[in-house]
Amino acid sequence: MEINIPMPDDFNYKRTVRSHGWYELLPFELDEERWTLxxxxxxxxxxxxxxxxxxGNRAINVSVPRRLTKRAVExxxxxxRHIFRLDDDMKDFYEAVGSDADFDWIxxxxxxxxxxxPTVFExxxxxxxxxxxxxxxxxxxxxxxxxxxxxxxxxGRRSFPTPEAMAEAPSEFYREEVRAGYRAxxxxxxxxxxxxxxxxxxxxxxxxxxxxxLKREMKRVKGVGDYAAENLLKLVGxxxxxxxxxxxxxxxxxxxxxxxxxxxxKIERHYSRFNSWRGLALWCDMTRDWME
DNA sequence: GCGTCCAGGTCTACC
DNA sequence: GGTAGACCTGGACGC
Numbered sequence: 001m002e003i004n005i006p007m008p009d010d011f012n013y014k015r016t017v018r019s020h021g022w023y024e025l026l027p028f029e030l031d032e033e034r035w036t037l038x039x040x041x042x043x044x045x046x047x048x049x050x051x052x053x054x055x056g057n058r059a060i061n062v063s064v065p066r067r068l069t070k071r072a073v074e075x076x077x078x079x080x081r082h083i084f085r086l087d088d089d090m091k092d093f094y095e096a097v098g099s100d101a102d103f104d105w106i107x108x109x110x111x112x113x114x115x116x117x118p119t120v121f122e123x124x125x126x127x128x129x130x131x132x133x134x135x136x137x138x139x140x141x142x143x144x145x146x147x148x149x150x151x152x153x154x155x156g157r158r159s160f161p162t163p164e165a166m167a168e169a170p171s172e173f174y175r176e177e178v179r180a181g182y183r184a185x186x187x188x189x190x191x192x193x194x195x196x197x198x199x200x201x202x203x204x205x206x207x208x209x210x211x212x213x214l215k216r217e218m219k220r221v222k223g224v225g226d227y228a229a230e231n232l233l234k235l236v237g238x239x240x241x242x243x244x245x246x247x248x249x250x251x252x253x254x255x256x257x258x259x260x261x262x263x264x265x266k267i268e269r270h271y272s273r274f275n276s277w278r279g280l281a282l283w284c285d286m287t288r289d290w291m292e
Numbered sequence: 293g294c295g296t297c298c299a300g301g302t303c304t305a306c307c
Numbered sequence: 308g309g310t311a312g313a314c315c316t317g318g319a320c321g322c
Contacts, residue, residue: 021300132301137316181315182302225302245300 003062003073005080010094012110013055016084018290019114020283025126025139026146027160040150040159041079041118043072048151048159051076060084065154079118088113088237096277097284103274106284109291114283116235120201121194122160123235128183128190128223130231130245137179144178166191186223193221205236214238230279239280242268251286 007013017023017037023030027040037053049072052063062080081087094107106112117123129141149165150158166187174184193199199221207214211233218229230243242248244264252267253259271278271285 127300128302130300132299132314133316134299134318136299136318138300140316175315179316182313183315186302219302223302227301231300243300246298247300250300 001064001067003064003076003080004056004059005062005077005086006059007055007084007086008090010090010107010110011084011086011113013060013084015109015111015291016113016115019111019287021130021135021138022115022117022126025142027150027158029157038157039083040153040157041076042151042159042162043068043075046072048153049076050153050155050157051080053080060086082118083116085113085116085237093239093277093280096274097281100273103281103285105288106281111284111288112280114234114280117160119160120204120232120236121163124201124218124221124224124232125160125166125187125190127228127231127235128186128221129180131183131223131225131228141178141180141183144180148173148177163191163194167195183223186221190221190223204232207236211238211240215241234279234283239278240276241279242271242282243279248282248286255285 014035017030017035022028023037029038030036031038035054039051039053040048041051042048049064049066049068054061060080062076064076068076090112093112097103098107117126125145126138126142129138145161145166146158149161149169152158169188171184171188174180174187178184178187180187190199194201204214204218209217215229215233218224218232219226224232227243227245230241233241234243242264244267249261249267253261256262256270257266267282268278271282274281
């Protein structure tokens with residue numbers, strides 16, 4: 001069956017899909033020729049469903065291989081809206097960057113929506129998987145989690161594991177199968193805290209806490225330091241943080257500092273005129289050439 | 293084939 | 308609050 005979800009006029013499907021590396025990590029898969037984004041989604045009690053997503057003229061088209069209940073359709077619609085941030089109001093951001101010659105391409109192209117997972121838990125686990133390793137190892141760790149602990153859809157693909165499924169797996173599994181190394185106990189502990197209800201990470205998406213307090217909360221999770229917390233803050237819609245990592249520092253050096261390393265303070269100053277949008281302006285600047 | 297470095301960093305102990 | 312050293316993995320690189 002097909003589900004059509006209206007999209008805002010300023011929404012750029014391709015820019016959003018390739019807004020950062022998440023589209024390369026299971027349970028996302030991108031067909032770069034057809035621009036079909038495949039994603040295994042949970043629909044509640046029943047078996048997960050493999051959704052094939054593409055963009056039409058005015059709506060996002062979601063194709064699923066079986067007829068779903070009204071409740072399941074509502075859940076998929078909610079997830080797709082969340083993943084592509086269709087409800088984000090980009091007006092203020094576009095106004096902030098639109099009058100700057102180096103950034104006016106952003107509103108013109110409809111960039112700035114960062115692809116995210118259906119749950120904060122998944123974004124959090126994946127953020128930990130990006131720390132202190134190559135992208136190839138991040139991919140390997142996420143693949144290990146999904147293939148071993150995810151629930152199977154009808155075509156054999158798997159969903160992202162729930163906190164409960166991750167809590168049941170022993171620490172050795174994370175070390176030996178997922179190849180998570182020193183992160184192994186962090187995954188186990190995080191999953192147990194979330195599954196037991198002690199830690200509600202989904203509330204971070206709608207939290208009223210100021211950014212610095214929310215960041216402190218996030219950093220109480222083992223394995224989450226400044227970079228991972230700030231990356232996650234961007235994914236929950238807080239753009240007054242930079243999330244500087246070695247990739248951004250190297251890219252900034254190439255783009256704006258004649259190939260020489262720049263101090264973090266200097267990078268922050270470069271985008272400070274965008275105030276609460278500085279983190280998003282930075283990321284758009286760094287990834288401008290991804291679609292050129 | 294082997295050793296070293298480091299990648300989309302974080303934790304702990306110590307000052 | 309700031310910093311040094313340890314920490315898993317695996318690909319790239321030099322020898």
